[in-house]
Amino acid sequence: MPENEHTPQAAPFKKTPLVVGISLAVAIILSIIIYQSLTSVENYIEKAQKFEYRGEYGQALANFRKAAEKGAELGYLRVGDILRLGLAGPIDWPGAIAAYEKASLGGSVRAGFELGVIYLTGPPEVANHEKAAQWFSQTGERGIPQAVFNLAVMNAAGLGVKQSYEKATELWAKANNMGFHRAGYFLAMAQATGWGIKQDPEAAFALAKRVADTGLPQAQYLVGLFYGNGWGTIQSDEAAKDWYDKAAENGCHSLDASLLIVDWEGQTPNPVTIDEPGPDPTVSAAKPAATPEPKPEPATTPEPEPGPAPTPEPEPGPAPTPEPETTPGPETTPEPTGETTPEPETTPEPTGEATPEP
Numbered sequence: 001m002p003e004n005e006h007t008p009q010a011a012p013f014k015k016t017p018l019v020v021g022i023s024l025a026v027a028i029i030l031s032i033i034i035y036q037s038l039t040s041v042e043n044y045i046e047k048a049q050k051f052e053y054r055g056e057y058g059q060a061l062a063n064f065r066k067a068a069e070k071g072a073e074l075g076y077l078r079v080g081d082i083l084r085l086g087l088a089g090p091i092d093w094p095g096a097i098a099a100y101e102k103a104s105l106g107g108s109v110r111a112g113f114e115l116g117v118i119y120l121t122g123p124p125e126v127a128n129h130e131k132a133a134q135w136f137s138q139t140g141e142r143g144i145p146q147a148v149f150n151l152a153v154m155n156a157a158g159l160g161v162k163q164s165y166e167k168a169t170e171l172w173a174k175a176n177n178m179g180f181h182r183a184g185y186f187l188a189m190a191q192a193t194g195w196g197i198k199q200d201p202e203a204a205f206a207l208a209k210r211v212a213d214t215g216l217p218q219a220q221y222l223v224g225l226f227y228g229n230g231w232g233t234i235q236s237d238e239a240a241k242d243w244y245d246k247a248a249e250n251g252c253h254s255l256d257a258s259l260l261i262v263d264w265e266g267q268t269p270n271p272v273t274i275d276e277p278g279p280d281p282t283v284s285a286a287k288p289a290a291t292p293e294p295k296p297e298p299a300t301t302p303e304p305e306p307g308p309a310p311t312p313e314p315e316p317g318p319a320p321t322p323e324p325e326t327t328p329g330p331e332t333t334p335e336p337t338g339e340t341t342p343e344p345e346t347t348p349e350p351t352g353e354a355t356p357e358p
Contacts, residue, residue: 041072048078057088068099076103077111084118093118093126112139113147113264120150120159121261129160145180146266152183153259156196156278165196176207180266184211185219186278189257192231195279205232212243217252225255225281255282 048063061082068075080099083092097118103111116135119128133154140147152171155164169190175183184207190197191204205226211219224243227236247253257280260268 041067041070041075044070045072045074048075052078057082061088068102071106073103073106073108076100076106077108080111080114084114093122097126109139109142109144110264112142113144116147116150117261117263120154129154131160133160143178145175145178145183146262146264148175148178149180149183149266150261152186153261156259165190167196169196176211181211181214181216181219182262182266184208185216185222188219188222189279189281192226192281193279201226201232203232212246215250217247217250218256220250221247221252221255222281231281255280 044063044067048060048067051057051060051063061079064075064078064082066075068079076099080096080103082088083099084096085091097115100108100111100115100118104115112135116132116139118126118132119135120132121127133151136147136151136154140151148171151161152168152175154160155162155171156168157163161167169187172183172187172190176187187197188204188208188211189195191200191207193199205223208219208222208226212223220243224240224247225231226233227243228240229235257278259278262268
């Protein structure tokens with residue numbers, strides 16, 4: 001007989017009523033625990049938001065913390081916001097950083113962005129520009145154009161990274177392509193001046209015009225500047241005035257080339273200015289730079305040609321010995337000198353000859 005005929009077969013498992021009851025009980029208990037956990041988190045978040053709406057930030061903070069303890073990312077994020085802004089008491093920088101870090105580990109992109117802002121603009125005891133650059137780089141790679149813009153500003157100013165105008169303009173171009181129009185405004189000024197990028201007034205004007213059409217007042221003023229000076233377009237005082245008026249209606253009355261850090265909303269309600277000048281078309285004209293002509297040297301009076309060398313004067317010898325003075329004596333008659341005194345003329349005597357008679 002085949003060997004397998006004598007191999008004992010395993011008895012099929014039978015679900016007894018007891019086993020089925022235990023399984024159902026365990027499933028029900030787990031469902032209740034999960035439901036209560038989710039419900040409690042939602043309740044804490046809902047309560048916190050109601051307190052926050054009423055301005056009762058102490059109660060809001062307490063409920064957000066309870067939600068955070070149960071692993072809610074939003075709970076950690078809002079705890080960080082309240083502590084960073086000092087809404088429920090003095091500002092707590094270490095507490096805000098800790099809360100944002102936990103929220104970031106839970107997947108919050110905004111938490112990473114806020115960490116970058118704290119490390120860049122916070123007080124000296126928490127400021128760390130290298131960490132700021134790292135957080136802006138990470139959140140920028142996750143699709144946040146405000147982070148890319150702030151990283152561009154850091155490159156322009158050399159904060160936390162090696163200073164590079166070329167890298168700054170590259171990042172502004174990236175943020176502009178992501179739809180952040182303030183970056184396009186700075187990129188247009190850089191193109192106008194050749195600041196970290198090839199100077200191209202025509203491209204600068206076209207970009208400034210596109211950004212101005214979105215309603216950014218700083219770009220509207222910049223377009224007016226282009227028209228007024230004929231940079232990259234035809235010169236037109238009328239067009240310049242129209243754009244200046246549009247910018248003024250939106251609150252912009254002058255060119256703003258300040259390097260500013262933006263917040264999560266892309267605004268600067270409390271501007272943080274980097275102490276580094278940005279591209280300014282009014283300083284560097286938006287026209288191709290001409291080769292400077294050599295400056296004429298000032299005329300100099302020709303020096304006279306050297307004449308014959310002067311004969312050196314003899315060196316003075318010893319002073320002559322003065323002759324002794326003589327006392328004048330009595331006057332004496334001068335002696336004859338041998339010369340003869342001429343005698344007086346005499347009348348000739350008669351010679352004896354007779355005088356003829358008439």
